[in-house]
Amino acid sequence: MPVTEGAKAPSHRLREWQRVSAVRLAGALGGRRRAVRAGVACIVLVIVTAVCGYAWAAKHVTVVVDGVEIPCFSLRLTVTGVLADAGVVLNPRDHVEPGPAERVKDGATLMVRRAVPLTIAADGRILETLSAQLTPEAVVLEAGVELGPEDRIEPAAGFTEGGPPLPDEAIRVVRVRKEYETRLWRIPRRVYRREDENLAIGISRVVEKGQDGTEEVVLCTTFEDGKQVSRMIVERRVVTEPIAETLVVGTSGQISRGGEAIRFRRAMVMSATAYYWGPESTGKWADGYTYTGLKATRGVIAVDPQVIPLGTRVYVDGYGFAIAGDIGSAIKGSKIDLCYDTLAEALQWGRRTVTLYILW
Secondary structure (H helix, E strand, O other): OHHHHHHHHHHHHHHHHHHHHHHHHHHHHHHHHHHHHHHHHHHHHHHHHHHHHHHHHOEEEEEEEOOEEEEEEEOOOEHHHHHHHOOOOOOOOOEEEOOOOOEOOOOOEEEEEOOEEEEEEEOOEEEEEEEOOOOHHHHHHHOOOOOOOOOEEEOOHHHOOOOOOOOOEEEEEEOEEEEEEEEEEEEOOOEEEEEEEEEEOOOEEEEEOOEOEEEEEEEEEEEEOOEEEEEEEEEEEEEEOOEOEEEEEEEEOEEEEOOEEEEEEEEEEEEEEEEEOOHHHHHHHOOOEOOOOOEOOOOEEEOOOOOOOOOOEEEEOOOEEEEEEEOOOOOOOOEEEEEEOOHHHHHHHOEEEEEEEEEO
């Protein structure tokens, strides 16, 4: 009996060990299968995450180059990077909005304006440049041409519509300089005239003396490219006010001399001298005749033809009736020279202020 039981014991332990081993093997195989499934799931998750991340990070951007639209998908963050993805290369004077360093959002539009060749005429020389600016002032300043406070720019025709300039357009810089000058000017007095029938026509007298005023004026002279183009008053200030003057003006056309009524057209106040027709007064021209060919005698006077035409009949107070028939080198303006038949008479007359009447 002991022998028989001792033979059965090993067989029982073997079966138990086999069962436990089978269980352990099954568990191990199940763990490996779960690990494989987990690894595959992780790989799929990474791939899906990467694809979704790219789709989320990529931006749809529209690049417009001189009016031509270029759609673009880009992962770049800045304008410069997006333009590189779109194949757009910027030249030094090209203009882009927003600026090259600005960040780009999804759905943004980038505007690129290409620089075009332009010419700038300034200071007697022609400057060739490239620019994408929209105003002539911006083009000139970008080219390094300094502008004075009064300088003027004559833009090219392409700028008048507010758009970019056309290639090879010309811009002219006009140098403007202004000079200011202060002067004192006369303000003429106002003259009031009052008729007086007791005065002869052509005679007037001051009853209330007036005075001219003065004003300070500032003149501005404008030069463009060294040439004067205008001169105008830019400021004026009254320094002294003018004072009005009152005159009485004669209206009478008739005088009475020696009981005779004399009608005349106009009266004039003259400075009168006298001369003798002989050599004592006229020197080498003493031939006895006047400039008009009349015989030199009392009743012929020398006048300034610009004031009293030759041949005019006149009446001179203190002398009498006469005719303008001679001239003299010293007889100018309101001067007359009366002819006498003797030197004594001429000397006796001397120089006087007289009223001369121009007769009808």
